[in-house]
Amino acid sequence: MIKFDIQNLKLYYGDYQALKGIDLAIEEREITAFIGPSGCGKSTLLKSLNRMNDLVEGCRVVGKVLLDGEDIYGALDVTELRRRVGMVFQKPNPFPMSVYDNIAFGPRTHGITQKHKLDEIVETTLKNAAIWDELKDRLKKSAIALSGGQQQRLCIARALAVQPEVLLMDEPTSALDPISTGKIEELILDLKRRYSIVIVTHNMQQATRISDKTAFFLLGEVVEFDETENLFSAPRDKRTEDYITGRFG
Amino acid sequence: MKSRQRTKRKPLDLALAAVTYIAAGLTVAILLLLIGYVVIQGVPNLKLSMFSPRYTSENVSAFPAIVTTVELTLLSLIIAVPLGVCTAIYLTEYARRGNRVVGLIRITAETLSGIPSIVYGLFGMLFFVTALGWGFSLIAGALTLAIMILPLIMRTTEEALLSVPDSYREGSFGLGAGRLRTVFRIVLPAAVPGILSGVILAIGRIVGETAALIYTAGTAAEMPTLTGSARTLAVHMYTLSSEGLHTGEAYATAVILLVLVVGINALAAFSAKKLTRA
Amino acid sequence: MARSRFDEQLAQMQSSLIRMGALIETAIAKAVKALMTQDAELAKSAIDADDEIDDMEKQVESMCLKLILHQQPIARDLRQISTALKMITDMERIGDHAQDISEITLLLADAVYIKTADTIPQMAAETIKMVSDAIDAYVGLDREKAQAVIRHDDVVDALFTTTRGELLDLIRADPANGEQAMDFLMIAKYFERIGDHAVNIAEWVVFAITGEHKSTRII
Numbered sequence: 001m002i003k004f005d006i007q008n009l010k011l012y013y014g015d016y017q018a019l020k021g022i023d024l025a026i027e028e029r030e031i032t033a034f035i036g037p038s039g040c041g042k043s044t045l046l047k048s049l050n051r052m053n054d055l056v057e058g059c060r061v062v063g064k065v066l067l068d069g070e071d072i073y074g075a076l077d078v079t080e081l082r083r084r085v086g087m088v089f090q091k092p093n094p095f096p097m098s099v100y101d102n103i104a105f106g107p108r109t110h111g112i113t114q115k116h117k118l119d120e121i122v123e124t125t126l127k128n129a130a131i132w133d134e135l136k137d138r139l140k141k142s143a144i145a146l147s148g149g150q151q152q153r154l155c156i157a158r159a160l161a162v163q164p165e166v167l168l169m170d171e172p173t174s175a176l177d178p179i180s181t182g183k184i185e186e187l188i189l190d191l192k193r194r195y196s197i198v199i200v201t202h203n204m205q206q207a208t209r210i211s212d213k214t215a216f217f218l219l220g221e222v223v224e225f226d227e228t229e230n231l232f233s234a235p236r237d238k239r240t241e242d243y244i245t246g247r248f249g
Numbered sequence: 250m251k252s253r254q255r256t257k258r259k260p261l262d263l264a265l266a267a268v269t270y271i272a273a274g275l276t277v278a279i280l281l282l283l284i285g286y287v288v289i290q291g292v293p294n295l296k297l298s299m300f301s302p303r304y305t306s307e308n309v310s311a312f313p314a315i316v317t318t319v320e321l322t323l324l325s326l327i328i329a330v331p332l333g334v335c336t337a338i339y340l341t342e343y344a345r346r347g348n349r350v351v352g353l354i355r356i357t358a359e360t361l362s363g364i365p366s367i368v369y370g371l372f373g374m375l376f377f378v379t380a381l382g383w384g385f386s387l388i389a390g391a392l393t394l395a396i397m398i399l400p401l402i403m404r405t406t407e408e409a410l411l412s413v414p415d416s417y418r419e420g421s422f423g424l425g426a427g428r429l430r431t432v433f434r435i436v437l438p439a440a441v442p443g444i445l446s447g448v449i450l451a452i453g454r455i456v457g458e459t460a461a462l463i464y465t466a467g468t469a470a471e472m473p474t475l476t477g478s479a480r481t482l483a484v485h486m487y488t489l490s491s492e493g494l495h496t497g498e499a500y501a502t503a504v505i506l507l508v509l510v511v512g513i514n515a516l517a518a519f520s521a522k523k524l525t526r527a
Numbered sequence: 528m529a530r531s532r533f534d535e536q537l538a539q540m541q542s543s544l545i546r547m548g549a550l551i552e553t554a555i556a557k558a559v560k561a562l563m564t565q566d567a568e569l570a571k572s573a574i575d576a577d578d579e580i581d582d583m584e585k586q587v588e589s590m591c592l593k594l595i596l597h598q599q600p601i602a603r604d605l606r607q608i609s610t611a612l613k614m615i616t617d618m619e620r621i622g623d624h625a626q627d628i629s630e631i632t633l634l635l636a637d638a639v640y641i642k643t644a645d646t647i648p649q650m651a652a653e654t655i656k657m658v659s660d661a662i663d664a665y666v667g668l669d670r671e672k673a674q675a676v677i678r679h680d681d682v683v684d685a686l687f688t689t690t691r692g693e694l695l696d697l698i699r700a701d702p703a704n705g706e707q708a709m710d711f712l713m714i715a716k717y718f719e720r721i722g723d724h725a726v727n728i729a730e731w732v733v734f735a736i737t738g739e740h741k742s743t744r745i746i
Contacts, residue, residue, distance in 0.1 A: 055422060057345060082425035089423070093416035096439050105434070106424040155420070162424060205599060232601045233746040234738025245604050246530040 001028040003166060003196040004049060009063035011041075011048055013056065018044045020220040021063070026166075031192050033207040033228065034200045036217030037248065042200050045217070046168050049198065050085035051078055067166075083110055086159035090171040092151035094143035094158070099135050102143045102154060106162040121161055129157035130187050149180025153187065160191075167191065169199040173206065185210050204244055208232045216240045284507070291504035294497035299505075304470040309495045311502050314485035317387065317473040318509065321466070321481055322455045324391035325398060330448060332395075333402030334437075340403075341410040342432050362400035369397045370461035378465060385467025385478035393465045394458060398451040405450065409443025410436060438524075445521040452513050456506065459483045482506045533598050537607070540590040541666060544611055547583035548662035550576065551618055552655050554625035555721065559651035562632045562714065570636070573629040580622035584615045603735075610735035614665065617724040621658060624717040624724075631710050641697055641704045642711055646690045650718040653683050657725035665732045673736070676729035683722035690715040 004026035011019035019041050026032050034042035044053065051072060053059045065072045072081050083106075094102050103122045112118060122139065126132040131153045135146075143154055152172060159167060169188070173181040188197060188210055201207050207214050208228060215225040216235075224231060224240045235241045242248050301310045336354065344351040373393030383389050413436050421431040458481070467478030468488050480488065482502055489499040554576045561570035591612045594600060600608050657676050664673035694708040694715075734740040 050423065052419065052423060079425040079427065082423060087423040089416060089419060091416055093420045095417060095420065095435055109424055109426045109430060158424065204601060208601065229746055233605060235602055241602050245602050
């Protein structure tokens with residue numbers, strides 16, 4: 001099943017063309033990794049999948065992004081799109097409020113106000129994010145006081161609280177230590193059973209460890225898109241080979 | 250060579266260190282001197298009769314002035330804070346960068362904040378007192394001071410909003426929240442401490458203001474009404490000392506003013522703590 | 528270049544591998560020369576050479592493992608290093624076979640050879656060429672050459688069959704030839720095995736170039 005069908009997507013920031021006609025099919029319940037040098041368009045493409053690029057002034061999109069066959073730049077409501085396609089950012093960004101309120105923010109945004117329902121959502125999402133045991137006694141404490149790794153897992157839980165179908169992750173472990181990174185990678189692999197996941201990473205080893213498919217970006221284009229094992233053992237394109245083996249340029 | 254270098258450098262180090270110590274010491278000394286002088290001159294003159302609700306030419310009670318100060322402060326804040334905060338929200342969260350209106354508002358605010366308070370007083374007198382025919386009144390004074398502190402509130406709020414990390418906004422938008430919800434649920438609460446520091450500064454300016462008030466709220470020493478003339482503690486002090494008949498009471502009033510300012514600031518700091526914890 | 532140090536270490540590993548290749552080629556050449564000239568001294572030196580080959584195997588192995596540890600190679604680098612690891616096993620076995628041949632040479636040092644036909648030196652020449660071509664193919668990432676080595680195994684196999692037939696005829700002619708014929712058959716078999724190991728090496732070289740081992744993807 002294809003979750004996201006990206007068809008000839010072109011994206012401009014003012015006069016600058018950041019994406020030059022991307023064609024990509026992202027499978028359901030798979031982890032797709034985007035790799036490539038800085039400024040290659042991988043984060044831009046990730047952000048355009050839940051229209052976070054709308055917030056950037058002068059950003060213009062041509063082409064189609066179909067989510068379950070429906071054009072997200074067409075009739076689909078942005079609020080609904082962002083509920084279905086959650087996002088986790090590079091730096092953990094819990095809101096300066098309690099753990100509970102952080103998780104409840106999304107559901108409240110989408111109209112859930114009954115206390116018992118919110119309680120239930122908070123518990124199940126924290127459990128899904130494998131952080132319930134660590135936080136169950138600290139629900140009313142400020143999320144800012146948590147460690148970086150806990151904050152990031154809280155942010156993943158916060159994204160899960162609105163029951164999304166897709167999780168977009170923009171270098172989710174780049175600010176974390178190896179132990180926290182390991183926990184998040186475990187979590188991502190675990191979440192794969194229920195969600196489609198797209199992850200941007202600068203860490204080749206991370207891409208090889210967790211992703212099913214990998215897309216290599218260069219100068220706003222997808223150079224190669226393949227099973228991760230193929231791409232990292234015998235890439236077809238020389239530019240991919242040069243980049244992943246560190247002989248870029 | 251080494252030791253020579255050390256001996257060569259040492260005098261300059263010492264001199265610079267001495268300058269900073271002297272500067273800090275001088276500042277503290279001046280402050281202590283000022284407070285000490287006010288307290289020493291004022292406290293012996295504090296009398297219970299100064300807190301009598303009625304002002305007469307024999308008993309120059311400061312009580313009406315205390316009430317006026319509190320009322321005027323609250324009134325000015327009620328007018329200026331929502332206006333200033335909302336303007337700042339518009340400027341930082343809604344207006345597009347490079348928008349002409351934004352530039353105009355910023356230039357206006359900056360100009361306003363550089364104007365001496367007497368000019369506000371003159372404007373207040375010409376517009377509220379004369380043109381609108383309100384006469385010397387508490388409301389004319391409050392509106393004038395509100396205009397005076399508006400740029401301050403606006404600019405501090407703007408800075409506070411700008412210092413809220415964009416990652417909070419991204420997080421909120423990413424969960425499907427709209428701009429309104431993002432601003433009022435996430436950004437504004439995070440900016441409260443910064444906004445409050447602006448409010449505290451504004452309170453300081455209101456409490457200490459005389460020139461602008463003499464021309465708008467007048468100098469009547471009775472218990473204040475919204476449309477009647479009234480004097481704040483600062484104005485009260487000014488009139489007492491310029492009349493020259495009640496110098497002792499003027500110092501006592503200064504002590505009361507000092508205590509009031511400390512009290513208001515403590516309250517503001519306390520509420521800031523409360524608000525940010527929530 | 529972004530990974531000059533890595534490239535340098537990779538080149539060092541490869542030059543060790545080439546030296547090991549040269550050693551086994553010499554070992555085969557010595558073994559066959561000692562056999563044909565019944566030179567016991569040369570045979571002994573061929574036997575001693577095996578220790579050096581074993582040392583080289585350990586050295587290359589350690590270099591490869593360190594490269595994996597320090598550089599976590601992927602793609603082409605991963606293929607080249609894992610290929611080297613697989614190659615040295617076959618190369619070490621070739622060295623063993625050269626040693627085995629020389630040991631038989633020592634046994635036959637004083638005997639009068641029943642067989643003078645030149646199929647054995649011919650097998651030696653063919654296998655030396657296969658080994659050296661396989662290693663060249665690795666160094667130059669030359670897929671054509673590697674595949675030529677794989678095809679060339681048929682020549683060695685044919686030579687083995689011919690030798691075997693000749694030895695059978697000798698036994699039929701005089702059963703007393705049997706003992707020596709068995710020794711020569713062993714020697715022929717060792718050369719045939721050397722050819723097989725050269726094919727293994729060539730197959731891994733193809734993997735290093737294409738990512739496919741015997742026409743299937745293994746990662």
